Amino acid sequence: MEAYKVWVRKNRDLVRSLESLANGVTWILPERFANSEIAPEAVYALLGIVSSVNQHIIETPNDGHSLASKEQSIPWALVVSILKDVEAVVEVAAQHFVGDDRKWGFLAVTEAVKACVRLAAFRESGYRMLLQGGEVENEEEDVLEDNQGVKTNGVPVIYPVNGHSQNGHWITSDGPDGKPGIISKSLEGRAVAALNRFGQNAKMLSDPTWMSRLQPSPVPPVMEIEKPTFATIWSSKGVSGRLFMLGEAVHIFRPLVYVLLIRKFGIKSWTPWLVSLAVELASLGIHSHATDLNHRAGKVHQLSSAERDELKRRKMMWALYVMRDPFFASYTRRHLEKAEKALNPVPLIGFITGKLVELLEGAQSRYTYTSGS
Numbered sequence: 001m002e003a004y005k006v007w008v009r010k011n012r013d014l015v016r017s018l019e020s021l022a023n024g025v026t027w028i029l030p031e032r033f034a035n036s037e038i039a040p041e042a043v044y045a046l047l048g049i050v051s052s053v054n055q056h057i058i059e060t061p062n063d064g065h066s067l068a069s070k071e072q073s074i075p076w077a078l079v080v081s082i083l084k085d086v087e088a089v090v091e092v093a094a095q096h097f098v099g100d101d102r103k104w105g106f107l108a109v110t111e112a113v114k115a116c117v118r119l120a121a122f123r124e125s126g127y128r129m130l131l132q133g134g135e136v137e138n139e140e141e142d143v144l145e146d147n148q149g150v151k152t153n154g155v156p157v158i159y160p161v162n163g164h165s166q167n168g169h170w171i172t173s174d175g176p177d178g179k180p181g182i183i184s185k186s187l188e189g190r191a192v193a194a195l196n197r198f199g200q201n202a203k204m205l206s207d208p209t210w211m212s213r214l215q216p217s218p219v220p221p222v223m224e225i226e227k228p229t230f231a232t233i234w235s236s237k238g239v240s241g242r243l244f245m246l247g248e249a250v251h252i253f254r255p256l257v258y259v260l261l262i263r264k265f266g267i268k269s270w271t272p273w274l275v276s277l278a279v280e281l282a283s284l285g286i287h288s289h290a291t292d293l294n295h296r297a298g299k300v301h302q303l304s305s306a307e308r309d310e311l312k313r314r315k316m317m318w319a320l321y322v323m324r325d326p327f328f329a330s331y332t333r334r335h336l337e338k339a340e341k342a343l344n345p346v347p348l349i350g351f352i353t354g355k356l357v358e359l360l361e362g363a364q365s366r367y368t369y370t371s372g373s
Contacts, residue, residue, distance in 0.1 A: 008057045015058075019051045052081035076121035080134040083114050087370060088319045104263035107370065111256040118252045127245055129307045130252070134235040138306065155250040240293040248288030251314070254279045255370055262369065267325050279323055284314065323360070336360065 008015055023044070056078045087110045094103035120135045128138040257279060261272035291303075303311070322332050341359050342349040 005057050008054050013056050015054050019047065019054070022047050023051070038092050038096055038211070042089050045089045049082050049084035052078055052085070074120075074124075076117060076124055077137050079117050080114065082116060083110070084133075084135070086110070087114070088367065091366060091370075101266075104259055108259045108263055109254065111259050111370065115256050117252055119249075122248060122252065127248075129244075129248060129303075129310055131306055131310050132313065136306075138304075240290040243286050243290035243293070247283045247290065250279060250286065251283040254283065259370065261264050268329070270326055273321065273327060274326060277318070280314070280318060284311070287311065299323065321369050323364045328364055333361070 056075055058077075090106055090110050091103060095104040098106075118130060118134045121127075122130055125138050131138050154207060212314070254276060258272055260275040261275055262269075265271045336357050340350075340353055343353040
C-alpha cells in the first residue's frame with residue numbers, strides 16, 4: 001500500500017487524467033440507465049471510490065509532521081465520498097430486486113448512515129461548516145487578535161526577548177551600565193548591538209551564578225490537547241453560535257427527511273418536495289439570522305471564503321428541485337420534449353439534443369433525489 005501511495009503522489013497528473021478518461025467512458029456504456037443493469041453502475045461507483053482514495057492520498061501530508069489539530073483517526077471526508085458512490089449502487093440494486101416503491105427503505109438506511117458520518121465530521125472539525133456535504137475538510141485558520149489589535153493567523157509575533165518596540169526601534173535593557181539602549185533598524189546598528197551583547201554575555205559566562213542559570217531545565221511533558229465537547233461548544237458560542245450549529249444540523253438531516261417522506265407519501269406527492277425545499281430555506285435562514293445577531297451584538301464573525309462559496313453552492317443546488325418529481329413530471333419534462341421536437345430536424349444538433357434529454361431523464365430518475373447535500 002505504501003508503494004501505491006508513493007506512485008500516486010509522484011504521478012498525480014497521470015492519475016487524474018486516467019480517472020477523467022475512465023469516468024467519461026462509463027457515461028456512454030450501453031444500458032447505463034437501464035433498470036436491470038447493475039454492472040455499469042457498479043463500475044462507475046468503483047471508479048469513483050478509487051478516485052476519492054487517490055485524491056485523499058494526494059492531499060494527505062506524507063512527511064509525518066502534520067499538526068496535531070489536523071490529525072484524526074478516521075478520514076471522514078473520504079468516508080462521505082465513498083458512501084455517496086456506494087449509494088448509487090444500492091439504489092440500482094434495490095430497484096432491480098425489490099422494485100421502485102420499496103427501494104426507498106434501503107435508501108433511507110443509506111442516508112441515515114451518511115447523516116451519522118456527517119455529524120461525526122461536523123464534530124471532528126470543531127463544529128465548523130461542512131464543505132460539499134463533508135467531502136472537503138474545512139481547514140480554515142482561526143483569525144486571532146492580539147492585545148494591540150493586530151490580526152494574525154495564529155502565528156505569534158516575535159518580539160525581542162529583552163525589550164519592546166518604540167518609534168520603529170527596539171528598546172532593550174542591555175545598554176551600557178544596564179541602562180536601556182536603542183537598537184537602530186539599520187544593519188550597522190544591529191551589528192554594533194550584537195557585538196556589545198556578545199561582550200556582556202562573555203562577562204556573564206565567567207560568573208558561576210550565571211553558569212548555573214544556563215543549565216538546561218527539564219522539559220515539561222507535552223500535554224495532550226483535549227477536544228472541546230458539545231456541551232462546552234454549546235455554552236461558549238452564545239446564541240448566534242448555537243443558531244449556526246442548528247442550521248448546520250438541519251442541513252445535514254435534510255436528505256434523510258426527504259427520503260423518508262418519499263417512502264411514506266410516494267414519489268408523485270408534493271409533500272416531500274415542498275418539505276425538503278422548506279428545510280433548505282430554513283437552514284439558510286438560520287445561518288443568515290446567526291450572522292445578523294453577530295453584527296447587532298458588535299461581534300465580528302466573518303465566514304471564510306470557502307464557507308461563503310459553500311453557501312453559494314447550496315443555493316445553486318436548489319436547481320435540482322426542477323429535476324425532481326412531481327415538478328419534473330408536471331413541468332420540466334414537457335419543456336424538454338418541446339425542445340427536442342423543435343431541434344430534432346436540425347442535423348447533428350438534433351441528435352445531440354436527443355442524447356442530452358435521454359441522459360437528463362436517466363439521471364433524473366436516480367441521482368437528483370439524494371444529491372445536493
